[in-house]
Amino acid sequence: MKINETNLKFGSLSNRGSTSRIILHHAEATSCTPEQIHQWHLANGWSGAGYHFLVRKDGAVYALRPEWAVGAHAQGANSDSIGVCFEGRYQTEEMPQPQIDAGRELVAYLKGKYGLSKVQRHKDVGSTDCPGKNFPFEDITAAATAATSPSNPAGSKPAAATAKPAAKGDAWVRSLQTECNAQGFSKQTVDGIAGPNTLAGCPTLRKGANGNITKLMQQRLVALGYSLAPYGADGSFGDVTLAAVKKFQKARDLTADGIVGQNTWRELLGL
Numbered sequence: 001m002k003i004n005e006t007n008l009k010f011g012s013l014s015n016r017g018s019t020s021r022i023i024l025h026h027a028e029a030t031s032c033t034p035e036q037i038h039q040w041h042l043a044n045g046w047s048g049a050g051y052h053f054l055v056r057k058d059g060a061v062y063a064l065r066p067e068w069a070v071g072a073h074a075q076g077a078n079s080d081s082i083g084v085c086f087e088g089r090y091q092t093e094e095m096p097q098p099q100i101d102a103g104r105e106l107v108a109y110l111k112g113k114y115g116l117s118k119v120q121r122h123k124d125v126g127s128t129d130c131p132g133k134n135f136p137f138e139d140i141t142a143a144a145t146a147a148t149s150p151s152n153p154a155g156s157k158p159a160a161a162t163a164k165p166a167a168k169g170d171a172w173v174r175s176l177q178t179e180c181n182a183q184g185f186s187k188q189t190v191d192g193i194a195g196p197n198t199l200a201g202c203p204t205l206r207k208g209a210n211g212n213i214t215k216l217m218q219q220r221l222v223a224l225g226y227s228l229a230p231y232g233a234d235g236s237f238g239d240v241t242l243a244a245v246k247k248f249q250k251a252r253d254l255t256a257d258g259i260v261g262q263n264t265w266r267e268l269l270g271l
């Protein structure tokens with residue numbers, strides 16, 4: 001478990017007497033750094049960042065408030081909890097896979113370290129919609145080993161990852177198919193499975209493009225590990241997106257022209 005240190009300067013902190021649970025949050029910001037969170041919370045008059053950890057969209061994990069200190073993240077529940085914040089706005093956004101994986105790993109690490117099993121969402125302990133309705137709570141709290149465990153020998157209890165009902169197709173592909181149909185680029189079956197019709201329905205995107213298809217393209221880049229900081233997947237194809245597209249194209253041996261045409265879409269779709 002790699003946890004990146006930060007160099008944040010805190011005001012007075014007090015020692016947390018017990019640690020019996022982990023509470024998960026979203027930042028309610030599409031993109032944010034450890035330093036920004038620290039500044040926001042200092043501006044609230046707090047001693048500094050109220051969360052103990054930040055999990056960014058690219059899967060990087062940062063230490064914020066010292067782990068031994070009482071946090072400032074869930075009123076009435078700070079005295080015995082560790083607060084973990086996820087970059088993003090998960091009332092509306094979809095969490096990229098690297099962030100889900102890193103969150104799952106961090107939660108498993110903290111559970112083991114403190115010998116605890118209780119993981120809650122902020123909204124489980126207070127009146128808030130944090131961490132948002134799209135927050136993949138089950139995925140993050142599933143055993144970290146489930147995703148990588150070998151297939152089950154016959155007759156054994158199925159692992160958590162295989163026990164949960166398999167979503168049909170891929171959620172991102174489904175969103176893309178829906179949007180391409182809605183915008184008139186295709187009339188394809190929305191099944192979450194990328195195929196030739198999906199590819200044919202993807203319009204060419206270039207700098208200056210705006211909207212939901214651009215946003216989906218950006219989400220895919222982020223999920224594949226290409227940072228769009230500081231804007232994130234905002235649906236607007238600007239210079240940051242252009243640079244990320246070129247980097248992606250170069251990595252896939254495509255002409256790095258920054259134009260998302262059929263060849264680039266084919267790679268994004270994994271065809």
Ligand SMILES: [Zn+2]
Pocket residue numbers: 024025026073122128130131
């Ligand atoms: Zn929260």
